Each structure stands twice: as C-alpha cells, then as structure tokens.
Amino acid sequence: MSTPTLKIENLHVAIEGKEIVKGFNLEINGGEIHAVMGPNGTGKSTLASALMGHPKYEITEGTVTFEGQDLLEMEVDERARAGLFLAMQYPSEISGVTNADFLRTAINARREEGDEIPLMKFIKTLDKKMDTLDMGEEFAQRYLNEGFSGGEKKRNEILQLMMLEPKLAILDEIDSGLDIDALKVVAKGVNEMRSPNFGCLIITHYQRMLNYIKPDKVHVMMQGRIVKSGGPELAERLEAEGYDGLKKELGIEDETVNQEA
C-alpha cells in the first residue's frame, strides 16, 4: 500500500479556547477527489485553516500527515512548498504585486535555486491556463485580486492552482458567489488537473459544484466531525432532502457546534 497523500486522525481544533473540530478523520490517496459538505458553522473552514497552519487555530489533539510527513510540525511556507494548496472562501487582495509576478515567485519558491522556471516557458504556460479559464490577458498584469469581482477572484485562485500544480488542494467554498458560467469554468480547471498525482478536498455547502466536479467520496460534517461518508449519491440525497433528513436518521439534534459546546 502506498502512503496516503493526506491522513487526518482524530483531529481536534480550538479557536480561542473553544473546540470547533472534534475528532475528524479523513484519508485522501493520490488522485482522489473528496468533498466535505455540511451545514453552516460545523467547522469546515476551521478544518481548512487548521490544515494550512493558521496561527489562530490550535490543534489540541490528533495527527495529520502529508505524504507520510507530520504536517502539523511544518511551518506554513513549508506546507505550501511540500505541495499543499489552499483556495480560500475570501481570497485577499495585494496591491502593488501583479498576478503574473505573484505566480512566478510562488512557482520559483517551490523549485531549487538555479532551477527557476524560464520566463518564456512561464509566459507560455500562463497564457494557456488563462485561456482554459476564459481569462482576459489583462488579468496577468493586474494587481493580485485588487478590484476583482467575486467570480474573478475564484477564477484567479484556480489559475494559481493550475500554475502551481500542487499535490493536494483544499478548495474552501470556491463555488460561493459564482454564476453558473463561472462555476463551469472553475470546474473545468479543476478537472483538467485530475491525475494520479493530484488529490483534492472540496469544501462546499451545495451539491451543484459536484455536478461538474465528480468526487470519488463525499463526507458530511456536522458538529465538528464526519458523521457520514459515501459516494456522489450522498450529495444528491442531501440536495433533495436537505441536512434535516440526515440529522433525523443519525439522531443529531443540534444544528451547529456552538449549540453543543
């Protein structure tokens, strides 16, 4: 058996002393796409931020390995260099840094000194990927996310994903605020990345994203942990019944981790 790309065991995460993630387990093997769905406030974004090493999130228990290495021991930049990518629900704007400069710097940060990506190759690859995502040429020279619409920011995150070619991407609600055309474009980008060397964790409320990116596994998160796992049909059931049907089946009464705490 090969080493899983990501292995999360009994993870507990607290924010300002309050436990939000409560015993989360997940294993993603190379090339698999997993979706984590769940109602508001169940700890999905907290999980994503904790995996990326956000200092505000305290890991109180559990282990996480990335290709067999202890992820929790790694600094944030080490996690990115090791091939972990996080697309945020609200990408930040950086004035004075163009999209193209940012991407080239980020790509080179993951390469050895002296092995930087040649400029022409970079430009050619960037053009091709921007074309796939229906992005106008001007986006390369615009400051990072500054003045971008919500949909443009999401598209831009997928551009970063395609350029950086991570081993594992965590996509936190990249579908929120997207119109149907943008959603299809974003899905096209992710689908183009599909390969045995690319794993993906998609965090979403809605099934609609999963109509375009077919996950191998779907997990439902409630009260800070996975309460049910299945295939794409689980997402379809949630879309039809809402989360209430599942809560009844599992005997879960609380809606959020807050109420339980």
Ligand SMILES: Nc1ncnc2c1ncn2[C@@H]1O[C@H](COP(=O)(O)OP(=O)(O)OP(=O)(O)O)[C@@H](O)[C@H]1O
């Ligand atoms: N920085 C913070 N300080 C205090 N509480 C926080 C912080 N971040 C998250 N929380 C709380 O943790 C709980 C889980 O939040 P989280 O954003 O992880 O949920 P989520 O499942 O991603 O929700 P949504 O689907 O609405 O985005 C919420 O009750 C939230 O208020």
